[in-house]
Amino acid sequence: MSRTYIRLSLPSKGRLSEDAVAFLAACGLKIHKPNPRQYAASIPALPGITVLYQRPTDIVVSVRDGSVDFGITGMDVTAEYGGDQDEILILHESLGFGGCRLAVAVPETWDNVTTLDDLKTYARSLKRPLRVATKYTHLVQAFFEQHQISPFALVHAEGTLEVAPAIGYADCIVDLVSSGQTLKDNRLRPLKNGVILHSEAVLIANRAALQKRPAVLAIARTLLELTEAHLRAQDHVLVVANMRGESPEAIAQAMFTQHVLGGLQGPTIAPVVVNGSTHDGWYAVQIVVRRDHLIQAIAELRAIGGSGVVVTPVTYIFEEEPARFKAMMEAVHKT
Numbered sequence: 001m002s003r004t005y006i007r008l009s010l011p012s013k014g015r016l017s018e019d020a021v022a023f024l025a026a027c028g029l030k031i032h033k034p035n036p037r038q039y040a041a042s043i044p045a046l047p048g049i050t051v052l053y054q055r056p057t058d059i060v061v062s063v064r065d066g067s068v069d070f071g072i073t074g075m076d077v078t079a080e081y082g083g084d085q086d087e088i089l090i091l092h093e094s095l096g097f098g099g100c101r102l103a104v105a106v107p108e109t110w111d112n113v114t115t116l117d118d119l120k121t122y123a124r125s126l127k128r129p130l131r132v133a134t135k136y137t138h139l140v141q142a143f144f145e146q147h148q149i150s151p152f153a154l155v156h157a158e159g160t161l162e163v164a165p166a167i168g169y170a171d172c173i174v175d176l177v178s179s180g181q182t183l184k185d186n187r188l189r190p191l192k193n194g195v196i197l198h199s200e201a202v203l204i205a206n207r208a209a210l211q212k213r214p215a216v217l218a219i220a221r222t223l224l225e226l227t228e229a230h231l232r233a234q235d236h237v238l239v240v241a242n243m244r245g246e247s248p249e250a251i252a253q254a255m256f257t258q259h260v261l262g263g264l265q266g267p268t269i270a271p272v273v274v275n276g277s278t279h280d281g282w283y284a285v286q287i288v289v290r291r292d293h294l295i296q297a298i299a300e301l302r303a304i305g306g307s308g309v310v311v312t313p314v315t316y317i318f319e320e321e322p323a324r325f326k327a328m329m330e331a332v333h334k335t
Helices: 014-026 056-065 075-081 116-125 137-146 181-185 207-212 214-234 248-256 291-303 323-332
Strands: 006-011 040-042 049-054 070-074 088-092 100-107 130-134 152-156 172-177 188-199 201-206 236-244 268-271 282-290 307-313
Touching: 006 014, 006 056, 006 214, 014 070, 014 201, 049 056, 056 070, 056 075, 056 088, 056 201, 070 075, 070 214, 075 088, 075 137, 075 188, 075 201, 088 207, 088 214, 088 323, 100 116, 116 130, 116 188, 130 137, 137 152, 137 172, 137 188, 172 188, 181 188, 201 207, 201 214, 207 214, 207 323, 214 236, 214 323, 236 291, 248 268, 248 282, 282 291, 291 307
Parallel strands: 006 049, 006 070, 130 152, 130 172
Antiparallel strands: 040 049, 070 201, 088 201, 100 172, 100 188, 236 282, 236 307, 268 282
């Protein structure tokens, strides 16, 4: 009997878990977990979905084999454990948190090894394979073969990799790097061109579930609608100002002569009621501008007579249809 309920898996602990929960809440999908010891929860805004908590790697495996329909995890583990048979679809490749890079790092004492070419030369000078400690054997194997670094031997490790060169069970490592401080603390440094993958949190789904279960497809659309609208809104603010003018059209033309006052499609302009009867030539202007353009927008509004400027955050900006939803539909129906 096929499963009818829908599952979404999130990381079970750590910074990625906290950020995933906070991100969903910001999208209007707050998680309800009455017992912190339970590994299941719900999303009141999506009553048809069950939230599970798993390790990031297990999320990928579960989505791949179809026991879970959706997951939020890292691009690094998705690329490593996702397989190559298209069981997994990446619905959103950039959720805005969990950023890091998978990189090759060597001991600081290797003064002449700063690039991949240097590493290639060093590997060939050894009388044995270069030993590389990593959790990402598939990605590293492909990367080293692509760059013709040989001979090499992968040493699979799940614990702390940074100590591997110091205690002698590996020559160098390939691991996730964010600030790079942990590498420095262990007298390691990343190669200048040794980045294998840039990673951040991604939203993934089981392709077969999207193809065969309309309820899963409907949830996918909701997730993409809310995440896309929220992410787009993060970079924008709503600006409201009072302005005097002959007409809304005249004010709009004055705004269009400026650089950042065009809004998403144009300004919204409405009369301001003064003394309960007439707007007396006053209008309220509303525009959505990029957050990094805010100071310029205020200066431009003032330059054409704007006053009483009010700025407020934007929670969502919905498009006619998310581009990623269109891309998902094409991928779902791909033969």
